[in-house]
Amino acid sequence: MNKKYFKAEFLTVLLVSLIIYLSIAYAVTTPRIDEEYFQMYILGREKTADKYYPYENNRTVPLNTNVIWYIIIENYIRKPSLVLIKFKLGNSTTKTVNDSKFEPAEMPVIQEITKVLLPDEKWVIKLTWKIVKIEKIHDLHYLTLDWNGTKIPVNDIGSKDSFRFVIELWTYNNGKFILGWDSIQGRKVAWLQMWFEVQT
């Protein structure tokens, strides 16, 4: 009777320890689900969070004056991703990104850059731009931009004098690029905008 009782007790020890150790093994061999996100930010010409424009505390850009920005994108999505960065130019009258409806800004695209980012990888994009020419025809602005050494005419960007660059992050998902990214926490969007005025 006594021996049987002890046998059952030891078998319980065996079962309980087996369950505990197998759970630990499962936890170790299964990847953890963390928060998934991209981080995108912009730095000035000295790679600091200031000196974005030629003049201190002033977002005016004189004609033919170089502006240097660094766009930094960090992948914390925990998986390799195909990322597309869209640079757009508009002004205060043009429609910008709608975060809740995941709609991109309705502005002319200046440049698109794609890259595959590994988890925790940091992507630094150096931008050197200047306004070469500005024209106002029938209340509409027509700019000629020097974008990383390439001259780009930007037509019809509204009537207001305050311009803005919009930088959008897109990812490739199920056969197409989407604004933002899909994660366990749902669809998220990351975008930046930088205002400036042109000194003629």
Added chain:
Amino acid sequence: MKNKTLLIILLSIIILFVSSNQINSININENYYYTKIENIVKKLNEIYYKGIRDERLNNVTTLINEALLNIEKGKKLKEEEKLEEAQGYFESTEKLLNEAEKMTNKLLEEANIKDQNFKIMAYSIAVISSIITYFSSILMFKFYDYWRFRKLKNCIILKREENE
């Protein structure tokens, strides 16, 4: 002699035809390449989660990023209707992506073996640890029993000595 020349001309025409067909078969639709890249990226994701996180992943992404640059250039030329030049860029994109895919498949194979071995090892350790716990609990109980019995025995001897 005449026949030989004719044969050579015929052969060169066939070779020319085949090679021109090969050029034409290059896909100049960028979406085809993006889908190809997406498949490689999915495999890279699997490799990453299966424990391979070294330089070799960077080598694959370098190839893909080079291919992406070519796609951008090809796209621009296509928009400018310079199809032949665009084709050249898409051709090198195809080559780069094929190489990247080859490397990825090799890495995936290695990652699968590594993952399988890791799982086998983890679960074996779990089973062995529980067996060790089982026997050590028996041993501990036996030792505790022996120690309790000895204590009891000493008490009985002491009591007997007291009575005497």
